[in-house]
Amino acid sequence: MDKTQVIYLILFSVSVLLIMVSLVFVLFSVFNKRRMKFIIEKQEAEKQAEIEMAKIRIENQENLLKSISWELHDNIGQLLSVSKMQLSMLPEQPTDLSRKMVNDTLDVLSRVLEDVRSLSKSLNTDSVGFMGLVKATGFEIDRLNRIKFLNAKFNITGKPFPLKNDDEIVLFRILQELISNVIKHAKASEFELHFHYANNGLVITAQDDGIGMDISKEHYGIGLKNIVSRIKFLNGSIDFHNKNEGGVLTSIKYTIKDPDVMNA
Amino acid sequence: MNIYLYLALVLILPFSSLVISLFFNRNKTNYDLYLNLGLGYMFFNELLNLYIGVYTTLPQIPFANIYCLIFPLIIYRLFYNISNSEIFRKRIKFMAIGLMVFFIIDNLIQRDFFTNFQFHTYLVSTLILIYIVTVILLQIMKSDIIHEYLRSKSFWISLGLLLFYVPFLPVIITFEFMVVNFEIKNIITLFLIMVMNFCFIYASLWTKHR
Numbered sequence: 001m002d003k004t005q006v007i008y009l010i011l012f013s014v015s016v017l018l019i020m021v022s023l024v025f026v027l028f029s030v031f032n033k034r035r036m037k038f039i040i041e042k043q044e045a046e047k048q049a050e051i052e053m054a055k056i057r058i059e060n061q062e063n064l065l066k067s068i069s070w071e072l073h074d075n076i077g078q079l080l081s082v083s084k085m086q087l088s089m090l091p092e093q094p095t096d097l098s099r100k101m102v103n104d105t106l107d108v109l110s111r112v113l114e115d116v117r118s119l120s121k122s123l124n125t126d127s128v129g130f131m132g133l134v135k136a137t138g139f140e141i142d143r144l145n146r147i148k149f150l151n152a153k154f155n156i157t158g159k160p161f162p163l164k165n166d167d168e169i170v171l172f173r174i175l176q177e178l179i180s181n182v183i184k185h186a187k188a189s190e191f192e193l194h195f196h197y198a199n200n201g202l203v204i205t206a207q208d209d210g211i212g213m214d215i216s217k218e219h220y221g222i223g224l225k226n227i228v229s230r231i232k233f234l235n236g237s238i239d240f241h242n243k244n245e246g247g248v249l250t251s252i253k254y255t256i257k258d259p260d261v262m263n264a
Numbered sequence: 265m266n267i268y269l270y271l272a273l274v275l276i277l278p279f280s281s282l283v284i285s286l287f288f289n290r291n292k293t294n295y296d297l298y299l300n301l302g303l304g305y306m307f308f309n310e311l312l313n314l315y316i317g318v319y320t321t322l323p324q325i326p327f328a329n330i331y332c333l334i335f336p337l338i339i340y341r342l343f344y345n346i347s348n349s350e351i352f353r354k355r356i357k358f359m360a361i362g363l364m365v366f367f368i369i370d371n372l373i374q375r376d377f378f379t380n381f382q383f384h385t386y387l388v389s390t391l392i393l394i395y396i397v398t399v400i401l402l403q404i405m406k407s408d409i410i411h412e413y414l415r416s417k418s419f420w421i422s423l424g425l426l427l428f429y430v431p432f433l434p435v436i437i438t439f440e441f442m443v444v445n446f447e448i449k450n451i452i453t454l455f456l457i458m459v460m461n462f463c464f465i466y467a468s469l470w471t472k473h474r
Binding site: 005008009012013015016017019020023024027030031034035038039042 | 430
């Protein structure tokens with residue numbers, strides 16, 4: 001090959017290589033970009049599906065609780081009322097002892113009736129929605145104190161504001177589940193619930209003086225799993241911490257997705 | 265560059281791809297037949313060129329001209345099988361018929377089938393092929409295969425063909441209008457054939473998706 005031909009060869013080779021490298025570079029960068037987008041979309045879709053599943057599960061549970069609440073209110077409550085009425089209409093008994101027994105039974109029936117009504121209220125999401133999270137939680141704490149199982153306290157800091165109705169119901173269910181766990185497993189005598197309203201959301205802390213719990217996720221029971229899935233649904237976070245002095249400190253962080261809700 | 269070395273490599277490369285695709289193919293698909301047919305025809309064409317050049321006085325040009333029509337048609341058929349889009353399949357069919365008609369018209373006008381390389385037919389077939397490969401790559405990009413596109417057989421076949429035909433296009437156009445030493449063309453062609461066959465071998469050995 002003469003000199004001109006060598007120059008031609010170099011020129012052609014460089015051009016071919018340049019075209020090839022540019023092609024490969026463009027192709028792989030476009031494909032990688034699209035791949036990343038695909039992965040992100042897939043993750044989003046999975047997350048969305050998970051939220052939908054949690055939503056369906058929560059809706060089903062709410063429906064079940066509502067049915068139980070109606071049953072308590074309309075059926076058992078009515079039966080208890082009728083029993084109370086009938087006992088009240090009993091003619092005066094000759095002996096003091098019998099009269100005392102009837103009066104005692106009437107007292108017991110009144111208390112049972114009150115408990116059934118308050119249980120029915122706490123199970124029904126409509127009443128939670130109507131009363132609001134703070135009031136409904138207050139009722140729940142009162143109910144807890146009434147059964148005299150433990151001494152429960154409830155306090156609030158910050159200025160309370162209404163949250164999204166569905167979110168309030170879910171938060172209330174989480175609190176009920178927490179309280180139920182304390183009653184069933186904690187062996188506690190004190191329970192304290194604290195709401196802190198901040199600008200961007202609500203921080204709930206619950207603590208007891210019980211025996212503590214195994215906080216590793218593998219050992220979560222159905223109740224704790226329910227709490228976690230509900231928190232996921234709210235896009236919030238939950239943290240369990242065993243206190244040194246005994247008992248569990250639970251922190252729930254809920255951030256407002258739509259700030260306009262605060263002004264609603 | 266030694267002409268025998270060039271011929272040997274040009275024969276060995278498609279032959280290796282063909283053997284690997286036939287006997288060591290780990291990812292069986294519905295377009296393997298056309299890939300094997302294309303590789304087989306590529307190998308057969310080079311062998312025929314070698315035989316005619318060494319043992320006969322026949323012209324090699326008509327065989328090269330037939331190759332310029334048949335090979336792209338096989339590749340179009342391969343992509344016809346790869347594509348899932350009915351509209352695009354119809355378009356491939358239409359373009360294949362268009363290429364055959366163009367080939368006939370080109371020969372009727374030029375009347376040099378036995379003496380000259382059918383440059384226009386080659387140009388049209390290459391442009392169609394680049395268009396088809398681009399659309400197939402876009403289809404891969406929009407499908408779930410994008411998640412693992414490096415394990416997609418159709419991606420590597422498309423890449424191999426694209427890396428051969430796109431850089432070769434300006435080279436062949438320049439050679440049509442300039443008098444340049446044939447050896448230069450051989451060296452560049454050999455390099456591009458190597459790259460293309462590497463992609464085909466990769467497609468047969470290390471892919472798991474369509």
